[in-house]
Amino acid sequence: MSEVNCRLCGCAEYHPVRKKSGFHLERCADCSLVQITDDLSKLRLEDLYDRSFFEAYYDWQHEGRGKAIAYDKLEGRLDAIEQLVPCRGEMLEVGCAFGYFLDAARSRGWKTRGIELGDYAARFAREQLKLDVQTVPIERVEFSPGEFDVIALWDVVEHLNDPVDSLLRLQRMLKDDGLIAFNTPNVDSYVTRLQGGFWRNFVPPIHITYFGPRSVRRLLERTGFDPVQITVALPRERLLKRLHLYNLLRRLRASDKLLVFARKRPRCG
Numbered sequence: 001m002s003e004v005n006c007r008l009c010g011c012a013e014y015h016p017v018r019k020k021s022g023f024h025l026e027r028c029a030d031c032s033l034v035q036i037t038d039d040l041s042k043l044r045l046e047d048l049y050d051r052s053f054f055e056a057y058y059d060w061q062h063e064g065r066g067k068a069i070a071y072d073k074l075e076g077r078l079d080a081i082e083q084l085v086p087c088r089g090e091m092l093e094v095g096c097a098f099g100y101f102l103d104a105a106r107s108r109g110w111k112t113r114g115i116e117l118g119d120y121a122a123r124f125a126r127e128q129l130k131l132d133v134q135t136v137p138i139e140r141v142e143f144s145p146g147e148f149d150v151i152a153l154w155d156v157v158e159h160l161n162d163p164v165d166s167l168l169r170l171q172r173m174l175k176d177d178g179l180i181a182f183n184t185p186n187v188d189s190y191v192t193r194l195q196g197g198f199w200r201n202f203v204p205p206i207h208i209t210y211f212g213p214r215s216v217r218r219l220l221e222r223t224g225f226d227p228v229q230i231t232v233a234l235p236r237e238r239l240l241k242r243l244h245l246y247n248l249l250r251r252l253r254a255s256d257k258l259l260v261f262a263r264k265r266p267r268c269g
Contacts, residue, residue: 003039006031007163007209008218018197023204031218034187034210040161043205045137049118053206054097074101076237077181078108081150084228084261085179089149092173095156096133099125106131110150115141138166146175153182158207167223174264180225183233183259188212191256201256216260225262233259 005012006028014026017034026037078101082088088109093102096114098121106112114133116122125133134141138160151170160166170180185201186192187210192199201207211219213230220227232255240246249255 004037006033007035007161008033008215008222018202020197020202021204025202025204025210028215031215032188032212033215033218034212036204036208040205040208045159045161046117048206049121051118051120054118054121070100071104072236072238074104076241077101077152077154078105079238080259080261081152081179081181082108085150087149090147091150091152092143092148092170094138094151094153094170095159096125096131097121099129099131099133101152101154102131102133103129113143138169141169143173145172146178147173148178149175150179150181153180155183157182157184157211158201158209161208163209163219164222167219167225171224171264176264176266178264179228179261180264181261183257184211184216186212186232186256186258188214189232189253189256199256211258213258216258220260220262224265226265228261228263229259230261231259233257 009028009031011028011030013029014037015029017025017027019025023036023038025034027034089111091102091105091110091112093112093114096102096116097118099114102112102114102125112131114125114131115136115138116125116133117135117137119135122133122135125131151174157163167180174180185207192201201210216230217227231250232253234240234246234249234255237246240249
């Protein structure tokens with residue numbers, strides 16, 4: 001049923017995984033990336049990320065416990081980034097939604113900018129949090145080469161129709177030895193295998209590509225990054241550390257999400 005070559009390696013041979021919401025999900029025979037293999041050329045990604053999308057998935061605007069939990073997770077991500085990049089310089093977040101991660105980073109001394117396809121969320125980030133956020137896709141963003149120390153993509157990579165081209169563009173925006181940080185659902189986790197077609201992340205066409213550890217390494221290799229750490233993303237990471245459960249759960253890989261940190265590969269010569 002495949003109508004497109006693999007978005008990661010270009011292979012045209014697939015193994016069927018399942019059909020969901022009218023879309024065919026298949027695994028590349030070469031790199032193992034699972035992806036939608038239907039033609040998506042007429043699909044406008046901008047149309048998917050309207051107000052209803054953000055209200056259904058990411059609307060943490062309310063005060064109280066929900067927002068506190070969200071910020072606690074984001075502070076944990078910043079802790080991890082700052083262990084690898086101690087100097088708090090220029091940071092870009094791709095797919096920044098309402099801007100809470102950028103808000104947390106700014107409060108810690110980072111100079112922050114963001115891009116977000118969804119106008120509803122981007123306007124909130126600009127108007128309510130006073131953040132520098134552009135409503136623009138990656139392929140049309142205009143930042144200078146070597147501008148950023150860190151680029152973060154939280155819950156974004158799985159939405160990209162051309163992840164190789166997108167990460168190549170971001171790689172050029174990073175300073176030498178700059179860091180990219182992202183998380184993405186792990187299609188090869190034991191949680192995914194147990195849940196099968198009921199896995200929460202099988203939501204085409206919102207999620208287009210489904211990575212595992214092997215295909216993530218292939219993505220980094222193809223786009224000029226050297227992996228620093230490929231582990232699992234856990235909820236409430238700061239709380240788990242206080243309870244001395246964080247390292248245990250990481251070793252058990254008790255999550256269906258990958259957490260990736262990688263550095264821009266030095267140029268030869």
